[in-house]
Amino acid sequence: MKMGKICNWIFYVIVCFITLSLTSCASDDNGNDASGVLAPVAQEATDISLTSFKANWDNVFRASEYVLDVSTTNDFSSFVDGFNNLSINQLSQSVTGLMSNTTYYYRVRAVVSGVISGNSNIVSAETNTEFPDDITLKSATENNFFVGVAVSEARTNISSYDEIYMREFSSITAENDMKMASIFTGIDNTGAIIYDWSKVDALVDYAETNNLNVHGHTLIWHRSLPQALENFSGTDQEFEDLIEQYITDVLTRYQGKINSWDVVNEAIDDDPNVQWRDTVFLQRMGEDYVEKCFAFARAADPDIKLFYNDYNMTFDATKRGKVLDLVDQLLLENIIDGVGYQMHIDYNFPSTQQIQDATDELVAKDVLIHFAELDVKVNAANDLTELTEERAMAQSQRVKEVVEIFNAIPQSKKYAITVWGLKDDDTWLIPENNGRPEWPLLFDDSFDKKSSYQGFLEGL
Incomplete structure (x- = not known):
């Protein structure tokens, strides 16, 4: 009888040991912590798009919540903003705001x-490389604001340009x-202005035919x-x-x-100690010449939207203040009625916060806002001989x-974003003007969409 009790006790110890061993092995195999909580099994991502995907995982019995990490590295040495130890009470989570x-x-x-x-196990997900073909700059901004492009009358007659103008943009700017020198061609013997309306007429007809804003x-x-x-040689009044x-007349x-x-x-001087740029208009019409020109325009057409336009507004607080x-x-x-902030910027300057702060100051005014002349330089340091993938992604x-x-x-203050040219070899930042090669626009020399085009859509 005594020997039987000893055998039972030995059997009980062996069973406990085996149970503990199995539990320990299960914990090691399935990622349980020391308390034996079963780790989830992560499943493949779904709903993958250009800038998002849905992370999925299996249910764990009695789990009250789950904790999600998302990283661009498989060792999770860094985390996507907002997705580090994110608490979730469901079996999936949309991960948004991605590249x-x-x-x-x-x-x-x-x-x-x-x-x-x-x-859990680690699952990878690769975001898409481009939007569906039926999504364009024009369709993505419809009823929100104009998306414009700088054009020339000559290029509207070239089919490869015309196709993209029509597909992608809702507004054009010459x-x-x-500009005055293109229209005002001289003064006749009676003192009347001689005009050449041909290019403007053609652009206006083009816009009307294709339902484009000008x-x-x-x-x-x-x-x-x-x-x-x-x-x-006439008087200042003349x-x-x-x-x-x-x-x-215009x-x-x-x-x-x-x-x-x-x-x-661009009437404001860059010198912080000087208000007005020294021009013939200032010399002949006085320091209130800007005010006079706006008054002339308002009298000529009370219904048109009148803008002042200038550069360096995103980072030069003194000039912006003026x-x-x-x-x-x-x-x-x-x-x-509105103000144009020229967006001739670099891929790394000014800072995003500077652009935001400058925009906030303008939003505080009762005017329409135009992000005019958008191009993004990638070679200000002249360290590239061709556009690299890394620099293209930064752009x-x-x-x-x-x-x-x-x-x-x-919404009531949005007017337009106007890109200053269609493709890289059209840019005013050509080496002859700029001293170095540049690739600042949304399309490459072959009319193909660049990463910067995708960036525009992502921003929406």
Whole structure:
């Protein structure tokens, strides 16, 4: 009898040992923690898009929640913002705000009675490389704001340009064809202005035929000065009268056809101690010449949207302050409707926060906002002889950030984002002007979409 009890006790010890051993092995195999909580099994990602995917995993019995990590590295040495120890009470989670054409990794843990399991298996998910073909810049911004492109009359007659203009954009701006020197060709013997309307007429007809908005650029700019005005020998009042006549003639001719104009372009000096750029308009018309030009335009067409346009607004707070003071004055007289912030920027400058802060200052004004002349330089340091994938992705991210900032503006204040050219070899930043090669636009030399095009869509 005593021997039987001893045998039973030995059998009980052996069973306990085997049970503990099996439990320990199960824990090792399935990622359980020391408390024996079973780890989830992560499943393949679904709903994969350009900038998101859905992470999925199996249920763990009695789990009250799950903890998700997402990383761009399989060792989880860093985490996607917002997806580190993210608590979730369901069996899937949409992971959003991602970069296209990028591999991500995720893992998940279960929480049972306050105890957290070990990590699940690791699953990878690669975001798509491009949007579906039926999504375009135009369709993605429809009824939200105009997406524009700088054009020339000559290029609208080239089928490869025309195809993309029609497919991708809802607004056009003449890069040069509507500037004063292109229209104002001389003064006749009676003192009347001689005009060449041919290119503007053709662009307006093109826009009307294809249901495109037209943003006029620009009525007054010191770098597009007709020779007849540069050498004008009449009085200052006669000079001013010619300017008034020019503005009046342009706006009345295209009334109802061109919906907005940059009335004056780049009038503020870059010197922080000087208000006005020293131009012939300042010399002949006085320090209130900008105000006069806006008044001439308002009188010629009370319904058109009138803009002031300038550069370096995103990072030069002193210059921006001078522009916004001018805007305040013009608002008091009800002769301005909008402001163009030229977006000639670099892939790494100015900072996103600087662009956001500058935009916030403009949002505080009662004006329409135009992110004008968007291009993103990638070779300011002249360290590239060709566009690398790394730099192209950085450019794409910068375009995305700019579009995100604009898209967050109150709807009533959005006017347009205008890209300053269609493809890289069309840019004004050609080596002859810039001293180095550049690739600043959304399409490459062969009319193919770049990563920056995808970045624009991602920003929406």
